[in-house]
Amino acid sequence: MSDNIKHVAVKALAWDLAADIHLPPGFDENTTYPAIVAVHPIGSCKEQTAGNVYGSALAAEGFVVIAFDASFQGESGGQPRSIEDPVYRSQDISYVxxxxxxxxxVDADRIGVIGVCGGGGYSINAALTDRRIKAVGSVTGVNFGRLMHESFSGYDPIGALDAIAEQRTAEARGGERKVTQYLPASPDAAKEQGLTEIDLSEATDYYRTDRGEKPGGRTEGLFSRQGSAIGWDAFHRAEVLLTRPLCVVVGDKPGAFGAYRDGLEIYRRAASKDKELVVAEGFSHYDLYDQPEPVKIALSRLVPFYKKHL
Incomplete structure (x- = not known):
């Protein structure tokens, strides 16, 4: 794994994005390299799975990899904080x-993207319209719009939008902001609440323990700004627009966040003539974040995929 990291500021809409560039071994600034943008999960940050697992591994294979904090999150700019807006998230990739x-x-003609969880959905969405992206990898990718339209809105998207509108008006008038916590405070709290569903319990184990917890990771979202996600679809017009080579990695132990379902859907719908579906048998969504065996399965296909197409 590469530990040769350069910290940079990336100009976005009206603020900077904080990013880490993972450089390959024996890096020579007089040589040009293929590059990969690494996109972190929802509520995550650049130092977690997209950066310290997949980013560092791909850098060790000879790629320049840039992992960044989303706008309004981590060390990046943007106010108010903790906005999880898919439109901004996809645009951030283009700014990077x-x-x-x-x-x-960096060879501008050899740029790819890789995303984990929600970052996988954002990576796919960015590749629909940013033709500078030449190859797309999604690791246990989730379509956040589908998730918000369904379970995250209690399967009542109109009711949720009405509540969001009311809250946003209250905040515009000076009221207190409402922040949605995606996860319990700890694995013990999850047990006390009877939350045994695999994605929720394993997410808590990753984000709320030393296993994956980082200062920049904030598993929360500003409620008043969640409306755009309910009306958004990561895979919109993929049958026509997603023509770049695509590698979709999923575990076959499905959970509430729906990565298995979303992975099979985009694999079916993508217009890509060169597409791969990698199923890590016996593993779950969060196993693919950092567990050695499933990560090895993912990288065994992702590394040659990027070397072929970048």
Whole structure:
């Protein structure tokens, strides 16, 4: 795994994005390299799975990998904090590519993207319209719009939108902000609440323990800004627009967040002539975040995929 990391600021809409560039072994600034943008999960940060697992592993294989904090999250700018807006999240990827193409050691014609969980959905969505992306990898990717339209809104999207509108009006008038906590405070709290569903319990184990917890990771979202997610679809027009090579990695132990379902859907719908579906048998959504065996399965296909297409 690469530990040669350069911290940079990336210009976004009206603020900077904080990013880590993972450089390959024996890095030579006078050489040009293929580059990969690593996109973190919902409520995560650049130092977690997208950066410290997949980003560092791909850098060790000879790629320049840039992992960044989403707007309004981690060390990146943007106010108010803790906004999880899919439109901004997908646009952030293009701003990061804007930065990459200015670097003399990056080959602008060999840029790919990889995303984990919600980052997988955002990576796919960005590739629909940003043709600078030449290859797309999704690891246990989730379509956050589908998730918000369904279970995260209690299967009542109109009711949720009405509540969001009321809350946003209250905040505009100076009222207190309402922040949704995606997870219990600890694994013990999850047990006390009777939360045994696999994705929820394993997410808590990852984000609320030393296993994956990082200062920049905030598993929360500003409720008043969740409306755009309910009306958003990561895979919109994928049958026509998603023509880039695609590698979709899922575990076959499905959970409430729906990565298995979403992975099979985008594999079916994508217009890509070169697409791969990798099923890590016996493993779950959060196993693919950092557990050695499923991560090895994922990388065994992702590394040659990117080497072929970048």
């Amino acid at each position: 590519i804007d930065h990459l193409v200015t670097l003399p050691y």
